[in-house]
Amino acid sequence: MFLLMYTTIENALKSRTGLHDVQLTDGGEHADLASTVAFTLAKERKQSPVIIAEELARELHGDPAFEHIQVTVKGPYINFLFGPSYVSRTLEEAVKPGYGSQPQRRERVVLEHTSANPNGPLHVGHIRNSILGDTLARCFRKAGYRLEVQYYVNDMGRQIAIVVWGFDHLDTGAMDGEKADHYVARIYIAANRELASDPGLVAEVDTLMQQVERSENATVRKFRSAVTQCLDGFHVTMGRLRVHHDRFVWESDFVRNGDTERFLSRLHRLPEYHEDGKVWLDLKAAGFEKEYVLRRTDGTTVYATRDLAYHMWKGKNFDRVIDVLGADHKLIGGQLQATMHLVGEKAPDIIYFEFVSLPEGAMSTRAGKFVSADELMDEVTKRAFAEVTVRRPELNEDTRKSIAVSVAIAAIRYDIVKISPEKSTIFNWKEALDFERQSGPYIQYAHARACSILEKAGEFSEAYDLKDPHGIALAKHIAKFPAIIEEVVQDLKPHLLATYARELADQFNAFYHYEPVLKSEGITRQSRLTLVTAAKNTLKESLESLGIDAISTM
RNA sequence: GGGCUUGUGGCUUAGCUUGGACAUAGCGCCGGGCUUCUAACCCGGAUGUCGGGGGUUCGAAUCCCCCCAGGCCCGCCA
Numbered sequence: 001m002f003l004l005m006y007t008t009i010e011n012a013l014k015s016r017t018g019l020h021d022v023q024l025t026d027g028g029e030h031a032d033l034a035s036t037v038a039f040t041l042a043k044e045r046k047q048s049p050v051i052i053a054e055e056l057a058r059e060l061h062g063d064p065a066f067e068h069i070q071v072t073v074k075g076p077y078i079n080f081l082f083g084p085s086y087v088s089r090t091l092e093e094a095v096k097p098g099y100g101s102q103p104q105r106r107e108r109v110v111l112e113h114t115s116a117n118p119n120g121p122l123h124v125g126h127i128r129n130s131i132l133g134d135t136l137a138r139c140f141r142k143a144g145y146r147l148e149v150q151y152y153v154n155d156m157g158r159q160i161a162i163v164v165w166g167f168d169h170l171d172t173g174a175m176d177g178e179k180a181d182h183y184v185a186r187i188y189i190a191a192n193r194e195l196a197s198d199p200g201l202v203a204e205v206d207t208l209m210q211q212v213e214r215s216e217n218a219t220v221r222k223f224r225s226a227v228t229q230c231l232d233g234f235h236v237t238m239g240r241l242r243v244h245h246d247r248f249v250w251e252s253d254f255v256r257n258g259d260t261e262r263f264l265s266r267l268h269r270l271p272e273y274h275e276d277g278k279v280w281l282d283l284k285a286a287g288f289e290k291e292y293v294l295r296r297t298d299g300t301t302v303y304a305t306r307d308l309a310y311h312m313w314k315g316k317n318f319d320r321v322i323d324v325l326g327a328d329h330k331l332i333g334g335q336l337q338a339t340m341h342l343v344g345e346k347a348p349d350i351i352y353f354e355f356v357s358l359p360e361g362a363m364s365t366r367a368g369k370f371v372s373a374d375e376l377m378d379e380v381t382k383r384a385f386a387e388v389t390v391r392r393p394e395l396n397e398d399t400r401k402s403i404a405v406s407v408a409i410a411a412i413r414y415d416i417v418k419i420s421p422e423k424s425t426i427f428n429w430k431e432a433l434d435f436e437r438q439s440g441p442y443i444q445y446a447h448a449r450a451c452s453i454l455e456k457a458g459e460f461s462e463a464y465d466l467k468d469p470h471g472i473a474l475a476k477h478i479a480k481f482p483a484i485i486e487e488v489v490q491d492l493k494p495h496l497l498a499t500y501a502r503e504l505a506d507q508f509n510a511f512y513h514y515e516p517v518l519k520s521e522g523i524t525r526q527s528r529l530t531l532v533t534a535a536k537n538t539l540k541e542s543l544e545s546l547g548i549d550a551i552s553t554m
Numbered sequence: 555g556g557g558c559u560u561g562u563g564g565c566u567u568a569g570c571u572u573g574g575a576c577a578u579a580g581c582g583c584c585g586g587g588c589u590u591c592u593a594a595c596c597c598g599g600a601u602g603u604c605g606g607g608g609g610u611u612c613g614a615a616u617c618c619c620c621c622c623a624g625g626c627c628c629g630c631c632a
Contacts, residue, residue: 023572036574039612049612077575117632157632251632278630289556289628296630303632330558331627354559354625362625391594407594419567423560424625431566431581435594438567438580445594453591491571499568502579509595518591532591554594 001090001479003486006033008065009080013037016059024080031072031079032476038076049076087472088464090479094534095462100481100541102144109145110314111137112348113324114243115152118230119159120185122237123370124427125326125356125363131416131547132353133324134243135494138545143489148318151245152310155227156252157303159188161208163226164219165201166191179374181233184226189368213300215256223252237373242409242547251306259309260301264294270342286338288331304332308339315346322492327354327424351492353421359428371427381408383433384441388554399553406549407441413547414440418498438502440548446505446512447543450536451552453517454529462533463526470511471531477507478538485545501542508535 006024013022017037027034038049038056045052050073057073060066070081093099113133116126133149140147154160166187174183195201211219231248238244254260267273272282279295294305314321325333333350340347357363363370385404392400415432419425435441466472484500487493517528540550 021572025574028575030575034575039574042612075575154632159632280630287557291630293630298630300630302630307632327559327626329627332632334558352559357625387594391592423567425566428566434581439594441594442580445592449592449595456591495568499579506579512591513596516591553592 001086001093002483005069005080005082005086006483009033009035009069012060012063012065013056016056017041027079027081030074030077032082033080035078035080036076038078042076052076053078082476084466086479087466087475090475091462091464091466091530091534094475094478094481094538095530097537098541099534099537100485100545101142102482102485105144105146107145107319108317109140109147109320109322110150110318111140111147111322111324112150112152112314113137114234114238114245115154115325116234117154117157117159117365118181118184118227118234119157119163119188120230120365120370121179121181121372121374122234123363123365123372124376125370127241127243127373127376127412128353128356128416128421129324129326130238130241130243131413132351132421132494134241134547135413135417135497135545136322136324136351136488136492137244138547139485139488139494139497142485142541142545145489148246149244150314151248152307153227153231153248153250154303155223155250156209156212156255156306158205158209160223160227161205161212162191162195163188163230164208164222165195165205167222167226170194179233179236180229181231181237182372182374184230184233185365185368189366192366210298210300212252213255215252220252237377240377240409241373241413242549249310251303251310254306254309254313255301259313260306263309263312264301264305266343267294272342281339281342283335283338286334286341288335288338292335292339304336307332307336311336311340311348312343312345314348315340318346321346321348323348323350325350325352327352327422349492351421354424356425356427359426376412376432377408379429380411380433381405384408384411384435387435392554403551403554406551407435407444407554410440410444410543410548411435412440414443414498417494417546418502420493420495440543440546441554443501443505443539443543444548444551444554446508447536447539447550448552448554449512450508450532450539453532454536455552456518457529457532460526460529462530463523464530465523465527466531467524468515470507470514471528474504474507474511474535475531477504478534481538481542497542497545501539501546504535504539504542508539511535 009024010022013035019037022037024033024035038053041052042049053073053076057071057078060071068083068085070083072079111133114126114130116122137147137149163184170187170190208219212223274280274282277297278293280291280293283292293302295301330352337347381404384407385400388400388403466475484497488497515528517532520528543550
C-alpha cells in the first residue's frame with residue numbers, strides 16, 4: 001500500500017511541477033509523506049515557497065487520485081495524510097500469509113557469502129559475513145528473485161597447505177568430543193608454530209602447493225580431506241545459526257576443468273595484458289596502480305586468476321552476481337570488477353563489511369586468537385536458558401531449552417545485522433550476553449504477545465475499523481513492510497530490515513499498552529484483533545527474513 | 555607514503571547515496587507504572603560543538619575542500 005501511495009503522489013507532483021525529481025520525505029509527526037518541492041520551485045518562479053505550496057495543494061485537492069489522501073500545507077511543506085481506506089486495505093493485505101512476498105521474477109541471482117578459509121572454525125568475524133549474506137538471501141527470495149547461495153571453498157591456499165603439512169607431521173588425533181573444524185585449527189596453529197621456528201620447512205609447504213596446482217592425486221586427496229573435515233564443522237555451525245548455502249563451489253575445480261587457463265587465454269587480446277615471465281594486467285586506467293599478477297614466473301596461477309574464472313562462470317549462469325566480502329577484499333574486489341568489465345563480462349556487486357576485532361586486537365586463526373561462533377552460541381544459549389528459567393519457571397525443561405536456542409540465535413543475529421556493515425566493531429561478551437535491550441528477543445517478544453492475544457481471543461470475524469492513534473500508527477507501519485524488503489534488495493542493505501522490525505515491535509508494544517484488545521467489544525474488538533493478526537504476521541515475516549525464529553511463547 | 559573507510563549525548567547506534575519542519579533509538583542515570591491481553595514491556599526527565607575548520611545553499615549530520623583520530627588495504631599470499 002505504501003509504495004502505491006508514494007508513486008501516486010510522486011506522479012501527481014511531477015506532472016504539475018514539470019520536475020523530473022520530486023523526492024518525497026517522511027512526514028514525521030506531521031504527515032505520512034511530505035514534499036519540499038515548493039523550495040525548489042521558489043527560485044525559478046521567483047515566488048515565495050509558501051504561496052507555491054498553497055497553490056499546489058489547492059490543485060491536488062481537486063484530483064480524483066487524492067480522494068483518500070488528505071493534503072495540507074504548513075508553511076512551505078506540503079503534507080499528505082492517508083485516510084481510513086489506506087489503513088483497512090493494509091490490514092486486508094497484511095493478514096494474508098506470506099505478506100510482503102513479491103511475485104516470482106525471471107531474474108536469476110547468485111549470492112556468495114562467508115567463503116571463509118577452511119583452516120579453522122568460523123569465528124565472530126566470519127559470521128558477520130554469514131548473517132549479512134543470509135539475511136540478504138532471505139530478502140531476495142521474499143522479493144521474488146530466483147536465488148542461489150554459494151560458498152566458495154578456497155581449497156588451494158597456503159593456509160590449507162599448512163594444515164595438510166600439519167596433518168602429515170604433527171597429527172595426534174582429534175581430542176574427545178573435539179569438533180572437526182576446531183581440530184583443524186589446532187593442527188593449523190601448531191603447524192604455524194613449527195614453521196616459524198624452522199623456516200627451512202616452508203619449502204615443504206611450497207612443494208605441496210605446487211603438487212596441488214599440478215593436480216597430483218595423492219596431494220589433492222590430502223587437501224580435500226583436510227578441507228572436508230573443516231567444512232563438516234562449518235555445516236554444523238551454520239545450521240545452528242540458520243544460515244543456508246545451496247552450493248559449495250571448490251576453487252580447485254576451476255583449475256582442473258580448464259576454466260582458469262581459458263580465462264587467461266581470453267586476456268591476450270587486451271591492451272592491458274602484459275607478459276614478461278609473469279602474466280599481469282595493467283589496471284591503471286581503472287585506478288589501480290599495482291600490477292595485477294595472474295600467473296607467476298613459475299607458471300602457476302594465483303588466487304585472483306581462479307576467482308576470475310569463478311566469477312566468469314557465475315556471470316554466464318546468472319543474471320546478477322552479488323558477493324559479500326570482508327573490507328580487506330576491497331582492493332582485490334575492485335580489481336576483479338575492473339577485469340570483468342575489461343573482458344565484457346558481468347561484474348559482481350560487492351557488499352563489504354568491516355572487521356570485528358577483540359578488545360585486545362585483531363582476531364587471528366593462525367595465532368589462535370578468536371572467539372568461535374560455536375563458543376558464542378553456546379554461551380549465549382546458556383545465558384538465554386537461565387533467563388527463560390527465571391521468567392517462565394512453570395515451563396518444562398525441553399520447552400525452556402527450545403526457547404533458549406531461538407532466543408540466543410535471535411540475539412546473535414540481530415546484534416550483528418542491526419549494525420551498518422561499514423562500521424568496524426569490537427566484540428564484547430557483556431553486550432553479546434545481554435538481550436534485554438534493543439534486540440532480537442525484544443522483537444520476538446512482541447510476536448509472542450500477539451500470539452498470546454490471538455490464542456485467547458478464539459474465533460472472530462475480520463474488521464477494519466481502527467479509530468485510535470496507536471493502532472492506526474501500527475497499521476501504517478505494517479503498510480511499509482513490502483517497501484522495506486524492496487529497499488533492502490535494491491540497496492543491498494539488510495540492516496534496514498533490522499531497524500524496521502524493531503520499530504514495528506515498538507509500535508506494537510505501544511498499541512498493546514494503550515489499546516486493550518480482548519477487553520474491547522464489538523467492531524472495535526474485531527478490528528483490533530484483525531490488527532493484531534496483521535501485526536503478528538508482519539512481525540513473523542520480518543523475523544523470518546532476519547533468520548530469527550518467530551516463536552509463539554517465551 | 556598512497557588508497558579505501560569510519561568518527562553522531564557517558565557507552566552503542568539510525569539518518570548521509572537522493573540537503574529541508576524540534577537529529578533516531580537502545581544501554582546507563584533520575585522519576586513513575588504489574589488485582590488489567592506475557593513487565594524480555596510501557597511512560598516521563600536529564601544528557602548532543604552530529605571529530606575540527608572552511609566553503610556551496612534560502613537551508614548542511616547529509617554536498618565540496620583542508621585538517622585530526624581510529625580501522626582496513628597496498629605480496630609472483632589467499
